[in-house]
Amino acid sequence: MQPSIRESWSSRFAFIAVSMGATVGLGNLWRFPTEAGNNGGGAFVIVYLIAVFAFAVHLFIAETVIGRLGQQSVPNTLRSLAKKAGATEKWRYAGWMALVTSILVLSFFSVVAGFSLGYIERTLTGALANADAATVQTTFAAFLANPYELFLWHSLFALATILVVGLGIRSGIERIGKILMPALFAILIGLVIYAGLYGDFGAAVSYLFGFQWQDFTPAIILAALGQAFFTMSIGSGGIMTYGAYIGRPIPIGRSAMTVAFGDTAVALLAGLAIFPLVFANNVDPAEGSGLIFVTLPIAFGGMPFGQFVGFAFYILFVFAAITSTIGLLETLVSYFEESGRFSRMKIAFGLGGLFWIAGILSVLSFNILADFYPLSFLSRFHETNIFDLLGFLISNVLLLAGGLLFSIFAGWVLSRSETMQELGLGEGLYNYWRFMVRYGAPAVILLLFAINLIG
Numbered sequence: 001m002q003p004s005i006r007e008s009w010s011s012r013f014a015f016i017a018v019s020m021g022a023t024v025g026l027g028n029l030w031r032f033p034t035e036a037g038n039n040g041g042g043a044f045v046i047v048y049l050i051a052v053f054a055f056a057v058h059l060f061i062a063e064t065v066i067g068r069l070g071q072q073s074v075p076n077t078l079r080s081l082a083k084k085a086g087a088t089e090k091w092r093y094a095g096w097m098a099l100v101t102s103i104l105v106l107s108f109f110s111v112v113a114g115f116s117l118g119y120i121e122r123t124l125t126g127a128l129a130n131a132d133a134a135t136v137q138t139t140f141a142a143f144l145a146n147p148y149e150l151f152l153w154h155s156l157f158a159l160a161t162i163l164v165v166g167l168g169i170r171s172g173i174e175r176i177g178k179i180l181m182p183a184l185f186a187i188l189i190g191l192v193i194y195a196g197l198y199g200d201f202g203a204a205v206s207y208l209f210g211f212q213w214q215d216f217t218p219a220i221i222l223a224a225l226g227q228a229f230f231t232m233s234i235g236s237g238g239i240m241t242y243g244a245y246i247g248r249p250i251p252i253g254r255s256a257m258t259v260a261f262g263d264t265a266v267a268l269l270a271g272l273a274i275f276p277l278v279f280a281n282n283v284d285p286a287e288g289s290g291l292i293f294v295t296l297p298i299a300f301g302g303m304p305f306g307q308f309v310g311f312a313f314y315i316l317f318v319f320a321a322i323t324s325t326i327g328l329l330e331t332l333v334s335y336f337e338e339s340g341r342f343s344r345m346k347i348a349f350g351l352g353g354l355f356w357i358a359g360i361l362s363v364l365s366f367n368i369l370a371d372f373y374p375l376s377f378l379s380r381f382h383e384t385n386i387f388d389l390l391g392f393l394i395s396n397v398l399l400l401a402g403g404l405l406f407s408i409f410a411g412w413v414l415s416r417s418e419t420m421q422e423l424g425l426g427e428g429l430y431n432y433w434r435f436m437v438r439y440g441a442p443a444v445i446l447l448l449f450a451i452n453l454i455g
Helices: 012-023 026-038 042-070 074-085 089-125 133-145 147-166 169-198 201-209 218-231 238-243 252-280 295-301 306-337 344-364 386-413 416-423 427-454
Strands: none
Touching (some): 012 238, 012 252, 026 089, 026 218, 026 252, 026 306, 042 074, 042 201, 042 238, 042 252, 042 386, 042 416, 074 089, 074 238, 074 306, 074 386, 089 133, 089 306, 089 344, 089 386, 133 147, 133 295, 147 169, 147 306, 169 201, 169 252, 169 306, 201 252, 218 386, 218 427, 238 306, 252 295, 295 306, 306 344, 344 386, 386 427
C-alpha cells in the first residue's frame, strides 16, 4: 500500500505546538498535582523529572520515528514497516490496540474535561463565590449526581474535539494548537504569579522540590515512573500519527526534547499554581482526584479575585484537555481516511460518536450506575466503578503495553541504518537512544506492569 497521508505540518513550530498539546493535558493539570500530593511532593517530583528525560522522551522519539518512516496510520505504518524489514505483518495488531486505547482514553478525558466546562459555568454565575468547604463539597456531589448535566458537558466537549479534527491537519489541528498552546502557557504563568502574590509560595516550593533521602520509597518511585510515561502520551499512537505528518527537514531529536521540556514545565507550573493556594488555605494537598474540583474551589472562594481566577483555571483545564483529545481522535481518523470512502468530517463524526457513547458509561458511573462494580468478583476491584476501572485499564495496562510494543518495534524491527538516518544523531547519542528503546525503557515498563497487575 502506498502512503495515503498527504498533509504535513507547515513548520517545526507547528509540529512542536501540536505535539506539546498532545502531551500537555489532563496528565499535567489533573494527574500530576494529584500524584505529587498523594506521594509526598519532592521525592516524587525528582524521580518524575529523571524518568521523563531518561526513559519517556526516548519512547516519544521512537514513536515519532516510526510515524515519519511509515507516513500512514498507526496499523498500516506498523504493517508496512514490518513487511519491509522482513518481520511479521501481525505488528498491525499493535496498531489496532492503539486505536482501541485511543477510544477509551477519549471517552475518559471527555468526561473529565466536561467537569471543567461545568465549573466554568459555576464560576461565571458565582455559584462558588465565598463558598465554604461544606458548600463546595455539597456542590460537587450534586454535580456528579446529575447525569443530565454531566451528559451535556461531555457532549459539548466531544463535539468540539470532533469539529477541530474534522477540519483537517492544517486548518483544524495545527491552527488550534498554535492558538491554544501559547494561550495555555500565558494563563498558567498568570496563575503562578497570582499564587505567588496571594498564596503560600514558599511552602509550595518546599513541598515540590524539598525531599529527604528516606522519602524515595519503592511506591513513590513507581508512581513517578508511571506518571512520566502517562504525561508524554506514550502508547496510544497519537505521537506516531503526528510523526507521519512531519516533513524531512524537521529534526526529530531536538523537537522531542523541546516537547519534553515544555511538557515538564507545564506540570511544574501547574504545581506552583495549585499548591500555594492549597497551603495558604490550610487544605490537604493529598486530596486526590478531588484536588481540582473540591480543594481548589475552597481556595478560590476565600481569596481576592477568586471567581476570576477560578474561571481562568478551568478554561486552562479545557484548553489542555482538547489539545490532547484532538491528537487521540486523529489517530483514529487517519486510519479510516486512508480508505478514501468518506470525507474527513464524516469520519470524525462517526468515530467521535464511538467515544461519545463510551463516555456515557463513565457519566453514569457517578450516579445511576454508582453502585455497579463490573469486576466485584475480584477482591482488588471489589468496589471499583466503571470510571475508576477504565482509568486503571488505561494507565496501568493499555498505555504501558502500547509503549512496550512500540519500543520493541523501534529498537528491534527497524534497522539501525534506517533509524540513525532519520534521527541524524552522532554515534554516541544514537547508541544511547537505541540502548534505551531496546533495553532501558522496556525493562522499566515491564517492572511497572508487574507491580501494577500484582497490586
